[in-house]
Amino acid sequence: MDQSGKVWLAGAGPGDAGLLTVKTRELIESSDVIVYDALISAEILSLIPPGKEVINVGKRSGHHLMMQQEINEILLREAQKGKNVLRLKGGDPFVFGRGGEELELLVRHHIPFEIVPGITSASAVPAYAGIPVTHRDHASSFHVVTGHPRQDGTETLDYDSLVNVEGTLVFLMGLTSMERILNGLIEAGLDPDTPAAVLEKGTLAAQRRVVSAAGRLAEDAGRAGIGTPAVILVGKVCALSEQFCWAEERPLGGRQILITRPRMSSSALAGKLRSLGAQVIELPAISTRSISPNFALQRAMKQFGDRAGEEWLLFTSPAGVRIFFEQLAEFKMDVRHIFGRSARVKIAAIGSATEKALRGYGLLADVVPDVYCAAGLGEAVAACAQPRARITAVRAMSGSEELLPPLLEAGLKVDDIPLYETVYETHEQVKEKIQSLFEEGGIDAVTFTSASTVKGFVQTMEQLDFQSIHAFCIGAQTAEEAAKFGMHISTAKEASMDSMTEQILEELGRHGR
Ligand code: SAH
Numbered sequence: 001m002d003q004s005g006k007v008w009l010a011g012a013g014p015g016d017a018g019l020l021t022v023k024t025r026e027l028i029e030s031s032d033v034i035v036y037d038a039l040i041s042a043e044i045l046s047l048i049p050p051g052k053e054v055i056n057v058g059k060r061s062g063h064h065l066m067m068q069q070e071i072n073e074i075l076l077r078e079a080q081k082g083k084n085v086l087r088l089k090g091g092d093p094f095v096f097g098r099g100g101e102e103l104e105l106l107v108r109h110h111i112p113f114e115i116v117p118g119i120t121s122a123s124a125v126p127a128y129a130g131i132p133v134t135h136r137d138h139a140s141s142f143h144v145v146t147g148h149p150r151q152d153g154t155e156t157l158d159y160d161s162l163v164n165v166e167g168t169l170v171f172l173m174g175l176t177s178m179e180r181i182l183n184g185l186i187e188a189g190l191d192p193d194t195p196a197a198v199l200e201k202g203t204l205a206a207q208r209r210v211v212s213a214a215g216r217l218a219e220d221a222g223r224a225g226i227g228t229p230a231v232i233l234v235g236k237v238c239a240l241s242e243q244f245c246w247a248e249e250r251p252l253g254g255r256q257i258l259i260t261r262p263r264m265s266s267s268a269l270a271g272k273l274r275s276l277g278a279q280v281i282e283l284p285a286i287s288t289r290s291i292s293p294n295f296a297l298q299r300a301m302k303q304f305g306d307r308a309g310e311e312w313l314l315f316t317s318p319a320g321v322r323i324f325f326e327q328l329a330e331f332k333m334d335v336r337h338i339f340g341r342s343a344r345v346k347i348a349a350i351g352s353a354t355e356k357a358l359r360g361y362g363l364l365a366d367v368v369p370d371v372y373c374a375a376g377l378g379e380a381v382a383a384c385a386q387p388r389a390r391i392t393a394v395r396a397m398s399g400s401e402e403l404l405p406p407l408l409e410a411g412l413k414v415d416d417i418p419l420y421e422t423v424y425e426t427h428e429q430v431k432e433k434i435q436s437l438f439e440e441g442g443i444d445a446v447t448f449t450s451a452s453t454v455k456g457f458v459q460t461m462e463q464l465d466f467q468s469i470h471a472f473c474i475g476a477q478t479a480e481e482a483a484k485f486g487m488h489i490s491t492a493k494e495a496s497m498d499s500m501t502e503q504i505l506e507e508l509g510r511h512g513r
Contacts (some may be wrong), residue, residue: 004111005032005083007075009099011092011118015041016128016203018274019119024088027116031086033078035071039090039229041204042433043256046281050425068098072105079111090229092120096146096172120144122170125202125231129209130244133168138236141167147174147181147232157181159188168235175230179218185234190214195238200230205256205279206442207248211241250277251509258283258434258446260453268353269447272501276509281434281443283457288319288420291397294327300392300417301333305341310389312381313338315365316350316374316399317450318357323419324394325361335361346385350377351474352496372495373477374400382410390415397421400451400477424456431460438464444508445470447500451481458485472504 008027013019020028028034028047036045038058048054055078057071078085093099093115106113122144123133133142143165150156162169163185174181178198186192192215200208212220214234248254256279259269270280291297305311315321328334339345349355349365351372358365367384369376381391390413393403397418407414437443438461446469448454454473458466466485472492473479479491490507492499 003080003082004109005079005081005085007079007085007087007106007111007113008116009087009093009102009113010089010116011097011120012036012040012044012088012090013119014091014121014124014128014203015039015043015201016279017041017043017047019124019203020044020047021116021118023116024086024118027086028088030084032083034086034088035074035078036088037090040088041279042281042430042437043204043279044088045427045430045433046283048427048430050427052427054427054429056429068101072102075102076105076109076111079106080109089118090121091124092118095120095122095144121202121229121231122172125199125207126170126197126233126237128203128207128247129197129199130241130246131197131199131233131237132240132244133170133233133237135237135240138240139166139168141165142170142235143167144170144172145174147171147177149177149180155184157184159184163188163190168233168237171232171234174232175226175228178221178232181232182214182218182234186214190234192216194234195236196232196234197238197241198226198230198232200226200228202231203247205254205444207254209241209245211238247277249510251505251511252276252278253510255279255444255508256281256437256442257504257508258443260446260448260457269449269497269500272497273504276501276505278504281437283426283430283434283460288323288396289423290323290326290420291418292327293330294417294419297324297327297394297417297419298331298333300415301328301331301338304392305338305345307390310344310346310386312346312348312385312389312391314348314350314377314381314391314393314395314403315354315358316377316393316395316403318353320395320419321354321357321361327419346389348377348381350374372475373402375402375406375477378403378406382406382412385410385412387411388413392417394419396452402477422452422456424459426460435461435463438468445472445504446487447472447474447504448478448482449474449497449500451478454478454481454485472500474500 010024033053035055089097126133194214196214196217197211198221210221210224258281260283273280346366348367355365355368367380369380391407392415394417466487469487471482471487472490473482474492475495479489482489492503
């Protein structure tokens with residue numbers, strides 16, 4: 001069938017988005033449709049570009065999980081439509097992932113496919129608990145075993161062999177059968193004092209571990225209320241956890257933070273928080289849609305700089321800077337058209353991220369206000385501009401009204417040119433997942449870098465109890481917007497990502513706990 005698309009059967013790893021392979025990360029961007037399971041974390045789902053088609057096959061409908069047969073048929077149907085299908089599975093698709101079954105139907109219909117191995121929970125979850133599955137002194141092999149009983153309830157495991165190999169035993173899908181498994185091993189001769197562990201939600205901020213001994217693990221795990229997904233580990237290496245545990249020790253280890261950012265801006269804040277150990281969900285509360293072709297900008301820029309006085313260009317976001325130059329290029333204008341004329345051209349940026357974006361185009365801002373907000377920008381420019389200067393603000397359509405009054409009051413001529421529209425979009429499925437994380441108390445904080453990110457968030461997550469949210473805001477105007485919804489608010493000391501990060505560390509970091 002020459003019209004057919006192709007299927008990539010890919011592993012997403014155990015949950016931490018940093019454990020996605022480069023290949024899977026690229027497929028998340030490039031595929032036409034993503035078919036994913038319940039185990040895919042909110043952090044990973046939040047990387048899916050808005051507008052991409054997604055199918056959640058891990059969802060319970062009534063009491064039943066979607067049958068394997070149905071999933072196989074969905075993959076076939078989508079590929080037959082000519083689509084590039086990313087089948088995204090937890091861990092590695094060929095390690096208890098039923099990857100083989102999903103291929104059979106495709107092979108029968110000659111649908112081309114590729115397998116993209118993933119990082120399996122069998123070794124990564126222990127690693128995030130500080131447990132090496134092999135160790136020269138303690139274990140020379142490890143064995144990955146399903147703990148799932150046969151459908152008819154009969155025993156599947158050969159306990160004698162499992163005990164005799166003397167390697168580390170890793171049980172997946174074993175939580176409900178834990179007692180049966182451990183008893184089976186002990187009856188087959190395993191010393192009940194052998195170190196053993198159960199590791200819940202490994203690699204995620206919510207990860208927990210109970211390290212104990214084979215004879216006591218089931219009881220200890222029950223007391224700790226360990227839930228799924230969880231890996232059970234039996235072997236001497238478990239005792240190393242105390243010495244080698246590291247994930248929770250990071251400054252923001254154990255924290256999950258939702259950041260609301262314009263989709264197209266670089267995620268500087270996400271990177272900083274991740275490097276400190278936090279798990280970060282990026283909610284594209286707002287994304288930008290360029291106005292193209294932008295005739296208003298073309299007109300304004302044809303005149304800009306022709307007059308003898310002083311002319312100002314005002315930028316209010318990094319996305320605005322990028323879009324401004326893109327739109328100029330559409331009209332075959334470059335910087336010489338703007339700066340090569342008679343006027344004295346001055347440039348103002350609302351904050352440090354915008355200033356940095358301008359630097360990328362070889363422009364150093366003349367003015368950056370001390371306070372990151374539209375009114376602050378207006379006031380700073382009004383204070384520096386010559387009496388009859390002309391101001392051209394290039395920014396979002398329906399941007400903050402507070403920019404203009406200080407400029408107009410100073411008697412300046414202002415041209416307000418919209419470059420882009422702000423649109424709110426988030427996948428319904430991602431929303432649901434995030435919603436339930438909030439309800440479980442799994443999200444420690446939400447960051448806001450503008451009043452419009454607050455508006456976008458509230459609009460997107462309308463079902464939430466906003467009063468239980470801890471909001472970290474970049475400045476006073478943003479905080480004011482968040483306060484309207486009763487959020488608990490912390491404001492950064494300065495209007496920068498570094499200052500926001502510091503504030504989060506101060507309040508949520510390990511040393512403050
Ligand atoms: N293909 C997957 C395994 C799928 S079977 C892989 O390679 O990891 C599902 C089982 O994997 C769960 O029952 C649990 O035992 C384990 N698992 C997956 N993700 C996990 C996580 N983040 N923490 C703990 N166990 C996990």
